[in-house]
Amino acid sequence: MEVINQMTVVGVGLIGGSLARAFRKQRLCKTIVGVDINAEVIKKALQFKVIDQGTLDLKEGVRDADLIILAVPVGVIGTVLKEIKTYIKQSAWILDVGSTKSDIIKQAEEYLKDRPDLVFVGGHPMAGSEKAGVEWSDPYLFQGAPFILIPLAKNPRSEVLQLSQWLERIGARVVIMDHEQHDLQVGYVSHLPHLVAAALVNVLSRNFTNINEVLSLSGGGFKDTTRIAASQPNIWIDIFSSNRQKLKKILDHFLEELIEVKKMLSRDDREGLFEYFSKARQIRTEFFEEEK
Numbered sequence: 001m002e003v004i005n006q007m008t009v010v011g012v013g014l015i016g017g018s019l020a021r022a023f024r025k026q027r028l029c030k031t032i033v034g035v036d037i038n039a040e041v042i043k044k045a046l047q048f049k050v051i052d053q054g055t056l057d058l059k060e061g062v063r064d065a066d067l068i069i070l071a072v073p074v075g076v077i078g079t080v081l082k083e084i085k086t087y088i089k090q091s092a093w094i095l096d097v098g099s100t101k102s103d104i105i106k107q108a109e110e111y112l113k114d115r116p117d118l119v120f121v122g123g124h125p126m127a128g129s130e131k132a133g134v135e136w137s138d139p140y141l142f143q144g145a146p147f148i149l150i151p152l153a154k155n156p157r158s159e160v161l162q163l164s165q166w167l168e169r170i171g172a173r174v175v176i177m178d179h180e181q182h183d184l185q186v187g188y189v190s191h192l193p194h195l196v197a198a199a200l201v202n203v204l205s206r207n208f209t210n211i212n213e214v215l216s217l218s219g220g221g222f223k224d225t226t227r228i229a230a231s232q233p234n235i236w237i238d239i240f241s242s243n244r245q246k247l248k249k250i251l252d253h254f255l256e257e258l259i260e261v262k263k264m265l266s267r268d269d270r271e272g273l274f275e276y277f278s279k280a281r282q283i284r285t286e287f288f289e290e291e292k
């Protein structure tokens with residue numbers, strides 16, 4: 001397998017830091033350079049030996065890279081790409097890890113028109129945490145997790161194959177799909193759950209003044225279903241704004257579910273409720289038990 005001379009991670013946070021550590025652990029690259037807008041982040045990343053060199057200067061950081069990972073918030077991935085494209089080495093690979101893909105793929109197609117030599121692949125690791133920052137990075141984060149890849153139409157399959165092999169080496173399960181399907185399906189299994197978790201918390205604050213008293217009564221159910229409500233809002237604003245057209249439709253479908261349940265409650269439809277919960281139980285247990 002080809003070893004990367006220099007990998008540059010732009011945005012050395014939870015995901016960027018975890019990818020750097022995972023690639024290092026598997027000896028997939030010789031040198032790792034980190035670029036961030038925050039000097040404290042670079043200092044910490046050097047201290048934890050997540051990166052070998054760090055800089056606040058994008059141009060300097062990407063110039064000699066063979067693989068560039070864009071691990072900044074979704075709303076700035078395109079801006080960074082536009083800024084660096086003229087400095088990138090001939091035939092380098094660029095992988096972004098943003099949680100939405102349609103906007104980013106369209107930006108990459110537009111901005112890289114005059115750099116047909118570059119291999120841009122849209123990526124989305126379906127692994128993460130509610131914690132942010134390099135201090136929470138984990139070299140094993142991607143083990144067993146899906147890593148969605150969205151190649152640009154013009155990319156040769158062999159180039160995507162090389163990237164897939166590196167990602168498989170860090171334990172990920174590569175899934176190749178198109179950006180529209182990605183934003184729809186991931187909208188249901190990641191973005192909607194995030195919103196539901198936040199709503200479960202916020203419904204308390206809207207209806208109680210003694211929230212802490214109510215929270216002190218919660219057991220595992222509330223904690224399990226609301227862990228992700230503790231995530232960084234800045235990351236999620238970008239995700240929701242970027243996927244807003246699909247999310248509006250997904251929300252309509254979700255509201256239909258809630259209205260159905262409300263109707264069952266109004267007519268005390270025990271049979272309907274039994275069917276409803278049984279269906280969910282069956283789908284969830286069959287899938288996740290088979291997955292083990």
Ligand SMILES: NC(=O)c1ccc[n+]([C@@H]2O[C@H](COP(=O)([O-])OP(=O)(O)OC[C@H]3O[C@@H](n4cnc5c(N)ncnc54)[C@H](O)[C@@H]3O)[C@@H](O)[C@H]2O)c1
Binds near residue numbers: 080
């Ligand atoms: N957190 C998750 O669970 C998760 C999972 C999969 C994908 N993602 C995606 O990964 C990306 C990074 O998320 P994260 O959770 O690692 O966030 P994070 O906050 O831990 O890290 C982001 C880093 O980017 C830096 N940054 C921000 N703007 C920058 C800029 N213009 N130039 C250089 N550095 C900049 C920040 O200082 C920070 O260090 C996002 O696009 C997110 O959607 C997140």
Ligand SMILES: O=C(O)C(=O)C[C@]1(C(=O)O)C=C[C@@H](O)C=C1
Binds near residue numbers: 129190228
């Ligand atoms: O496990 C978590 O904490 C996550 O929220 C990770 C999670 C998700 O599964 O929805 C969140 C956003 C990412 O884009 C990918 C993965």
